[in-house]
Amino acid sequence: MSAYLNTRVSLFADHLWRAEQFRTLMRASEAEIPNALSEGGLERLAGVVAGKDIHSLEQSIIAQLLDETLILLRPLTGPERAFLLYWTERFEVTNLKTLLRGKMTGERPAALLTRLTPMGTFGKLDAQDLAHAEDVTELLRRLETGHYAGIVRQARQAFEDSRDPFLLDAALDRGYYEGLARRAQELEKQHGPALRQLMGPLIDRINLVWLLRYRFNYKLPPAQVYYLLVSAHYGLSGSRLKELAALGSLEAVLAALPDGLKQSLEGAATIPEVFARMERAASGQAEKVLASSAPAIARAFAYLILRERDLRAVRAVLRGRYLHLPVDMISETLGQLSEEAY
Amino acid sequence: MFRAQPMTRATLWLLASEAPDAALLLARHGTFAPVDEKREEMPESPAERYREIFLEADSRLNKILEHCGGTMPPLPDDIVAPNLAELEELNAWLKTLWQTCSATSESEARIEEERKHLTALRETFARLKSLDLDISRLFRHDSLLDARLGQLPSGNVQRLKEALALAGYLLSVFDVHEGLAFAVVAGPRGGAEGMGGVLIQAGWRDLPVPTELQSHPEKVRKFLETETVRLEQSHAAHCQVISDNLARFGERIQHARLSMTLARPLAEASLNGVRGKGQLSVFTGWVPKDKLDDLQQGLDARFHGRYMLETRQPKAVEHNHVPSLLRYPAWLGPFVPLVKSYGIPRYGEFDPALIFAVTYLLLFGAMFGDVGHGGVILMLSVLLYRKLGRGAWLGISAGVVSMGFGLLYGSIFGYEDVLEPVWLSPLHDPIRILTVAILFGVGFIVFTLLANIYNKLNAGHVAEALFDSTGLAGLVFYLGATGSIMGLAGQADFGQLAWGTALLGIVTVAVFKWVETRATLGERALVTAIETLETGINLFANTLSFMRVAAFSLNHVALALAVFTIANGLGTAGHWLTIFLGNVIIIVLEGGIVAIQALRLMYYEGFSRFFSGDGTEFTPLRLAGTKEASIRV
Numbered sequence: 008m009s010a011y012l013n014t015r016v017s018l019f020a021d022h023l024w025r026a027e028q029f030r031t032l033m034r035a036s037e038a039e040i041p042n043a044l045s046e047g048g049l050e051r052l053a054g055v056v057a058g059k060d061i062h063s064l065e066q067s068i069i070a071q072l073l074d075e076t077l078i079l080l081r082p083l084t085g086p087e088r089a090f091l092l093y094w095t096e097r098f099e100v101t102n103l104k105t106l107l108r109g110k111m112t113g114e115r116p117a118a119l120l121t122r123l124t125p126m127g128t129f130g131k132l133d134a135q136d137l138a139h140a141e142d143v144t145e146l147l148r149r150l151e152t153g154h155y156a157g158i159v160r161q162a163r164q165a166f167e168d169s170r171d172p173f174l175l176d177a178a179l180d181r182g183y184y185e186g187l188a189r190r191a192q193e194l195e196k197q198h199g200p201a202l203r204q205l206m207g208p209l210i211d212r213i214n215l216v217w218l219l220r221y222r223f224n225y226k227l228p229p230a231q232v233y234y235l236l237v238s239a240h241y242g243l244s245g246s247r248l249k250e251l252a253a254l255g256s257l258e259a260v261l262a263a264l265p266d267g268l269k270q271s272l273e274g275a276a277t278i279p280e281v282f283a284r285m286e287r288a289a290s291g292q293a294e295k296v297l298a299s300s301a302p303a304i305a306r307a308f309a310y311l312i313l314r315e316r317d318l319r320a321v322r323a324v325l326r327g328r329y330l331h332l333p334v335d336m337i338s339e340t341l342g343q344l345s346e347e348a349y
Numbered sequence: 350m351f352r353a354q355p356m357t358r359a360t361l362w363l364l365a366s367e368a369p370d371a372a373l374l375l376a377r378h379g380t381f382a383p384v385d386e387k388r389e390e391m392p393e394s395p396a397e398r399y400r401e402i403f404l405e406a407d408s409r410l411n412k413i414l415e416h417c418g419g420t421m422p423p424l425p426d427d428i429v430a431p432n433l434a435e436l437e438e439l440n441a442w443l444k445t446l447w448q449t450c451s452a453t454s455e456s457e458a459r460i461e462e463e464r465k466h467l468t469a470l471r472e473t474f475a476r477l478k479s480l481d482l483d484i485s486r487l488f489r490h491d492s493l494l495d496a497r498l499g500q501l502p503s504g505n506v507q508r509l510k511e512a513l514a515l516a517g518y519l520l521s522v523f524d525v526h527e528g529l530a531f532a533v534v535a536g537p538r539g540g541a542e543g544m545g546g547v548l549i550q551a552g553w554r555d556l557p558v559p560t561e562l563q564s565h566p567e568k569v570r571k572f573l574e575t576e577t578v579r580l581e582q583s584h585a586a587h588c589q590v591i592s593d594n595l596a597r598f599g600e601r602i603q604h605a606r607l608s609m610t611l612a613r614p615l616a617e618a619s620l621n622g623v624r625g626k627g628q629l630s631v632f633t634g635w636v637p638k639d640k641l642d643d644l645q646q647g648l649d650a651r652f653h654g655r656y657m658l659e660t661r662q663p664k665a666v667e668h669n670h671v672p673s674l675l676r677y678p679a680w681l682g683p684f685v686p687l688v689k690s691y692g693i694p695r696y697g698e699f700d701p702a703l704i705f706a707v708t709y710l711l712l713f714g715a716m717f718g719d720v721g722h723g724g725v726i727l728m729l730s731v732l733l734y735r736k737l738g739r740g741a742w743l744g745i746s747a748g749v750v751s752m753g754f755g756l757l758y759g760s761i762f763g764y765e766d767v768l769e770p771v772w773l774s775p776l777h778d779p780i781r782i783l784t785v786a787i788l789f790g791v792g793f794i795v796f797t798l799l800a801n802i803y804n805k806l807n808a809g810h811v812a813e814a815l816f817d818s819t820g821l822a823g824l825v826f827y828l829g830a831t832g833s834i835m836g837l838a839g840q841a842d843f844g845q846l847a848w849g850t851a852l853l854g855i856v857t858v859a860v861f862k863w864v865e866t867r868a869t870l871g872e873r874a875l876v877t878a879i880e881t882l883e884t885g886i887n888l889f890a891n892t893l894s895f896m897r898v899a900a901f902s903l904n905h906v907a908l909a910l911a912v913f914t915i916a917n918g919l920g921t922a923g924h925w926l927t928i929f930l931g932n933v934i935i936i937v938l939e940g941g942i943v944a945i946q947a948l949r950l951m952y953y954e955g956f957s958r959f960f961s962g963d964g965t966e967f968t969p970l971r972l973a974g975t976k977e978a979s980i981r982v
Contacts, residue, residue, distance in 0.1 A: 116408075117401040139408030141444075141451055148458065161502065161552050168549045178550065231545035234512035249515060 011082045012303035016310050019075060020297055022048040023310075024317045029341055032324050033334050040328075044321070052321065062122070064325060068318045069098050069124050075314060077128065079307045086197075087304045090190045094311065095129045100183045102132060103155060104176060110143045111172060131155070158182035173225065177217075177235050184213055188239030194304065201301030205308055207241035208289035211268070214243055215285065218251055219260060219278045229253045242268060257281075290316050351703065353673035353696050353964070355638040356663055360386075360631060361648070363656040365395050368623065368630040369430035369615045372396075374651050375632065376614035376970040380640040382672050383622020383970060386633040391626050396619030402436050403609070403616035409443035410609055413602060416450045416591065430611040439608055446598060453587045460584050467576055469500065469526045470556060474573070496535040501553045503530040509551040516543035531556070614970045635967070636660075637674050663696065665809045671696035674967035681706055683742040691952055692962015697807045699800045701960055705951055708793065710750045712947040715786070716901035717747075718754025718775075721762030722936050726751060747944070758902070762932055763909020775902040783899040784840075790895025791831055793955060794888065798824040801959035816861035818884035819958055826854025827888050858884050891954045898950075901943055908935050 028047050035043045041053035051074075052067050076095050080088055102123045109119035116138040123134050131154035140146035147163040150156070162178035165171075191206045214236045221232045229252040236248055242265060243251075254260050261272050261281070271288055275281045293309040301309075320341050327337035359381065363371055375381040431439065501509065503525050510520045518536030525531070534548070595602075615623070624631050636644055641660060648656055663671045673696050677685055684706040694700040717723070727748025734741040755761060759770030775782045802821055805814035815821045829851030832843040859881040866873045912931030916924045956962065 115401070116405055135404070136408065139405060141409075141447060144455060145451055148455070161505075164552045165546075165550050169546055171546070174546060174550060228516060228543050228545040228547075230512045230514075230516035230518075230543055231547040231550065233515055234508060234547045234550055238508055245511065249511065253515060 009082075009303040012079065012307060015079060015082075016297070016303065016306045019079075019310050019314070023313055024320070029320060029324060032321065033328070033337055040325070047321075049318075049321065052318075064322055066124050068322060070127070071318060072311065072315055073098075073127055073129055076311060079311070083304070083307075086190065086193050090187075090194055090304070091307065091311075092129070093187055093190050094308070095126075096131070097183060097187075098124055099126055099130065099132055100155070100158070100179060102126070102134070103150065103159075104179060106132075106134075106137050106140075106146060107143060107175060108172070109138070110140060110146050158186065177221075180217075181235055181237060184210065184237045185239065188237060192239065198302040198305060201296050201299065201305035202308065203241070204292055204296055205289075205305060205312065206239075208285065208292050209312075210237055210239055211242045212282065212285040212289060213237055214248060215251075215260075215264075215268075216278060216282045218248065219257055219281060222252060222260075223257055224278070286316075352698065352700050353671075353675055353694060353967075356635045356671050356674070356696065356967075357638045357641050357660045358633075358663060358667075359636045359641070359644075360633050360659040361656060362629065362631050362659070363652060365625055365628050365630040366432065367652065367655065368396060368625075368632075369399070369432055369612065370651065371630075371632060371648075371656070372615035372618050372623075372970065373430040373611055373972075374647055375618070375634075375644075376972045378640070378644050378647055379969050379971045380636050380644055381632070381634045381969050382636075382967050383618045383620075383632060383634040384670070385621030386624070388624050388631070391624040391629070391631050393625045394619065394623065395625035395630050396615050396623045399433050399436065399612070400616040400619040402433065402440050403612050406436065406440035406443050406605075407609055407613075407616075409440070409447045410602075410605055413443065413447055413450055414606070416454055428607070428611060430615065431608045435608070436612055439605055442601075443605060446594070446602075449590070450594065453590050456583065456587055460580055460587070463576075463580055465527075466500070466554075467573065467580065469529055469531070470576075471573055472526050473524050473531045473556075493538055494535055495538040495541055496533055497555055498531075498533055499548075499553050499555045500529045500531050501548075501551050503528055505551040506530050506532070509547065509553070512547050512551075513544065516540060516545075516547070518544060610973050613973055618970055634969075635663075635672055637967075668697050668808060669695065669963075670965070672967040673698075673964040675700060675702070677702060680742070683739050683746075684709070687948065691956050692960065693964040693966050695808075695961050695964035698804050698961060698964065699807075699959065701800070701956065704796070705955075706746075708955070709947050709951055710746055711789075712898055712950055713747050713943060714750035714754035715789075715898050716943040716946065717751050717905060717940060718758040718902060719760045719762065719905065720752050720755035720768065721760075722932070722940065723748045723751025723753075723755055725932075725936055726940065760906065760909075762928075763906070763912060763935065765906065765909075774906075775899065776906040779899070779903055782902060783896060786895050786897075786899035787892060789898065790892045790954070793895070794827065794891055794958070795824065797955050797958040798827065804959055804961075812861070816857055818858045818862075818880070818887075822854050822857035822861065823884060823888070824854070826851050826858060826884065829854055830885070830888075831892075855881060855885065891958075894950065894954050897946060901939075901946060905935070905939060908939060 024047055028043070032040065032043045032047075044050070044053035049071065051071050052064065054067070073095060076091060080091055083091060105122055106119065108114075109122070119138045120134060123138075126132075132150075133153070137146055137149055140149055143166070147159060147166065150159040151163060158179055159182075162175050162182065165178050166175040188206065188210055191202060195203045195206070217236055218232055221227045221235055222229070227235075229249075233249055233252040236252075238245075240248070247263075247265065251260050251263055254263060257276075257278070261269065261275060264272065272281055272284055275284055290313060293312040296305055296309040297313065299306075323340050324337055327340065361371065361375075503522075506520070506522055513520050513534065513536070516536065517540050518534055520532050520534050522530045522532040534553075536544075618632065622632055622634050624633070645658060648658060673694055675685075675694065681702055685702055687709070688700075688702045688705050714723075725748075726744055730737065730741045730744025730748060733744075737744070756768065757770065757772040759765060759768040759774050761767050765774055765776065773781060798819060801819045802814045802824070805811070805817075805820060813820055817823060818826075829847050829849070832841065832847030833851055835841040836843055836847060859877055862877040862880045863873060866876045868876065909931070912927060912935070916927035916931065919927055
């Protein structure tokens with residue numbers, strides 16, 4: 008099974024886009040865009056009116072990722088399968104948040120349903136039923152009897168006590184990523200450091216960016232900021248996060264980071280910049296794992312991370328073109344996703 | 350029985366205001382399967398809003414029924430479907446009613462939570478009493494300490510403890526009960542701001558503690574009792590609200606249920622099949638040809654000419670999209686799911702259900718021919734009839750056929766010397782049984798090729814029907830090659846004719862592949878060579894596959910012999926116990942394997958050659974609760 012998955016991942020790895028393909032897409036005429044996408048193995052996206060319907064584009068991107076994940080899942084069983092399946096659930100957590108927000112604003116069920124991402128065989132939410140819930144409380148109660156009960160239960164309590172949508176979102180996100188880290192840690196014991204090399208940058212990025220955002224954008228006190236972070240720790244330990252949460256400025260936080268991270272984020276002046284740099288570093292790490300002889304599950308996960316990065320870059324190009332942004336600006340945006348020059 | 354019922358494309362034009370009634374009538378008839386047909390002159394989807402309101406109302410009604418219960422009233426014949434305005438009004442009423450019910454439901458959930466909370470609190474107070482601590486001093490508002498007593502999910506304790514430390518607060522757990530931790534949080538008074546919303550985030554709930562805990566245990570008891578009574582009163586009040594609602598709105602709820610049943614057809618049809626413009630609506634769909642007159646009479650009776658019905662036969666290019674209505678006699682019913690698990694016959698395609706039933710039973714009987722074992726299968730199927738339902742007929746027929754072949758083979762519970770074989774004993778003449786199996790295979794494959802030619806011709810693919818490897822050319826090659834091989838084996842003498850026929854067939858296939866392949870010269874030559882070679886290999890590999898029929902019939906005897914050999918080496922009790930267990934193993938294990946092998950032969954050597962199975966089942970609009978079998982024979 009592992010040999011099959013490895014071969015499958017290696018075949019998929021050829022689908023990852025090269026800088027040249029992005030350059031072609033950026034410079035292609037309107038009529039050439041579908042062809043450029045098809046040649047890059049993205050026939051599904053070529054079918055969408057390029058860049059003009061952001062929702063369809065987003066749905067097509069997720070559908071593409073789900074299709075590929077489905078193929079990678081075929082030879083997997085046990086915790087490895089559970090881990091990759093859980094990785095796809097973040098799209099459904101987004102659906103869940105859309106449903107909650109829709110209920111908060113009293114959106115019509117029919118309109119709300121069109122905004123959800125179709126999850127196909129991965130779907131665990133009964134969207135029809137949930138969209139017809141009368142209000143947030145009823146929706147949360149219904150969710151508590153379903154697949155996402157674990158994530159939702161505490162979020163409901165927090166929301167009922169505070170009625171703060173921010174706390175609801177934060178609790179859902181934290182619940183999801185803690186579940187991911189828990190599943191990953193189970194596999195890390197089995198499959199050595201490769202998976203850890205992928206999870207580390209991911210969880211560290213989430214923790215650091217959330218810390219900065221909660222602390223300096225939302226002005227939350229250190230105690231609450233620390234509580235809202237993912238409790239799994241990789242490069243940033245619990246004690247380090249506590250220290251960072253207590254600091255008073257972005258510069259002070261960046262200066263107090265462990266050496267490796269501090270160097271890579273030196274000079275970063277904004278939270279989006281911190282995010283972009285850390286994401287780029289995570290992509291670099293994923294590329295290394297994909298090119299290595301790491302266990303098949305780690306290579307599969309690395310591929311999915313990189314594939315998602317590519318698809319987001321394609322979306323950025325299409326959106327940029329639709330908004331008639333200069334090629335240089337689109338190019339600069341893409342540069343934030345990968346170290347490769349576009 | 351050998352193909353789907355002829356269909357007619359029907360387009361029904363009528364006033365938009367009568368669309369709900371038209372949908373209701375179509376659903377009552379249960380013979381109209383809507384399809385989406387984009388029409389430039391009818392660009393609107395007039396029933397979309399209707400569907401939207403229906404779904405909202407339906408969701409609310411279901412929740413109300415879950416909450417209040419109720420039964421479905423009978424459906425009068427002359428009742429009409431609600432129009433959009435009526436449906437909107439109903440939806441608004443259901444919304445108001447559900448809001449009342451929902452509040453009750455939510456309160457019930459809270460009461461249940463509070464009950465749990467109170468039970469936990471009772472335990473906690475019992476523990477607190479045993480502490481040598483004056484809690485009333487701890488919670489004094491004028492102290493320098495900001496202390497609070499509360500509960501939180503025990504999984505959040507460690508994280509909260511670490512977070513509170515950042516705000517200068519301490520958390521101390523003094524009890525854990527069913528996943529809930531009871532704790533005291535304390536810090537400097539005035540420092541609560543530093544905690545922000547962390548307590549809420551951690552699921553913390555303050556406990557209402559009487560401050561006289563330590564000194565007045567009687568008050569605690571009283572407090573708990575009062576709380577319990579309060580909860581029970583709340584619960585009783587909510588029950589009263591529910592029964593009041595039922596008494597007040599019961600009749601209207603049942604009427605709402607009726608209206609929703611009547612509104613459902615248009616809501617379902619709106620997904621596809623209903624288009625419109627202005628005051629005009631059009632329903633497009635498929636109707637079984639023999640039901641068209643009934644439908645027209647129904648339309649006349651209801652709309653008295655205020656409609657227009659256009660009909661036409663399906664075009665050849667549409668065959669892939671025409672739904673298949675398959676009618677079977679009741680006795681064939683149990684075999685149909687096995688065919689459908691492979692696929693639904695496409696409209697116009699040969700329906701293999703009858704052939705499947707006959708061949709499957711023959712193959713099973715030939716591989717598992719034993720009067721005793723067949724009898725056991727028959728008996729078990731009869732005994733389990735209630736549990737298995739119609740599926741038991743599969744077991745009954747397999748048992749009968751197995752018994753029949755048992756008589757032909759002279760085999761009963763593996764004993765070969767009790768019954769005289771009517772035909773032959775496989776073990777005593779294996780070559781003959783192998784030859785018969787292969788000849789059966791040849792016959793079966795010839796049939797599949799003929800069925801494929803029929804299907805291709807029917808679908809308008811004349812070239813494929815005549816020249817492809819699974820068409821007439823493939824059949825000619827197969828018959829020629831089979832005749833040649835039989836000649837070589839000394840079984841028949843067709844002379845040069847057989848070789849010539851085989852050559853003609855394979856050359857025709859090769860030429861067809863060459864013409865059909867669109868590629869460069871080299872690639873074309875390669876594809877032609879490989880696919881032509883594959884034609885021969887496949888046909889013969891599939892034929893040889895039928896040797897397993899003989900192999901399993903031999904295997905059946907061999908297994909019984911193995912059982913007898915073991916049994917003969919034991920004492921009387923051991924002998925009969927081994928015979929019994931051996932027969933059980935043969936029935937369960939070999940019976941199961943043979944059932945699967947027979948299915949495999951049908952699917953892979955048979956269906957894959959001629960049966961696309963990618964048809965769409967005919968699913969007409971129906972009124973909820975009407976039987977699907979009503980249009981079946």
